[in-house]
Amino acid sequence: MSGLSAGDAFPEGVSFTYVAPTGELDITACGLPIQYDVSKEASTKRLAIVAVPGAFTPTCQVSHLKSYIENLDKLKAAGVDQVIFIASNDQWVMAAWGKANGIKDDSILFMSDPVAAFSKSIGWVNGDRTKRYALIVDHGKVTYAGVDDVRGSIENSGAEALLAKL
Template identity: 55%
Template sequence: MTSLKVGDSFPAGVEFTYIPYTEEKDSITSCGSPQQFHASEEFADKKVVLFAVPGAFTPSCSVRHLPGYMEHWNEIKGKGVDLVIVIAMNDAWVMSAWGKANGIKKDEILFMSDAGIKFSRSIGWTKGPERTGRYAMVIDHGKVMYAENEPAGDVTVSGAEAVLSKL
């Protein structure tokens, strides 16, 4: 597969890893155990906003990309979205720490690892050979309703405002 476009089915067999938030592991220095998240199965009966960044804790991702989703979270959820997920090439521990560093709690944005950039590579949306690209998609009950890969280094088509306008 080279990319996803509106009307496509979300691919089968897509998995990410993440560390579910728990109050007892609320500290940024607390570690949990990574778990598999079977995205293809989970997305089959949910409305999902998935956005990808080249890396956790990086300047553009932390200052211009993630904050929009934090700011517009209530509006996005108000449009019937079940899950908001951010993925990056970082491992599940780094993604968990990035969520905690930003004060994200259990039912808000899920921070997941696209380990080995397997999913991003499968759709051809990477940044170089080792990083996830910067993109966003809306999946509604297994169907892609919006999918855009950033054309340049800015946050435009993958930002929360752009996604919100498509919900």
């Protein structure tokens, strides 16, 4: 498969792992991984799925995640039920990234796409890492799919791009 496009059905059998937020911002505290059935959740909700090459990496940290934190209320007001960040990092690194950025609840979930399996299945990878992309999945249908191929760009995958399509 080469990417996803608006109008496509979200694939079946997609799951990620994450560590549930505990309300604490201690990045050294670990929890047990939880399986998140994205396909099931996407069938009944409007999800924003945001893929990044890696937690704590320059563009991902400085501008990409920041765009979602700053626009979270607008995304929720526009009907997004859940914002999910994914990377090929493990679930503990992803949880620490959320905590390091002050996220201590489920307002944004930070999940692992182990070995970039989902991203590979849609062809949006760069080696062993996900490309920078964003999807809006509304009750099982992709309504927006944007990928950034220019290094450092969040033009198609930042929160502003999604808000323009909601």
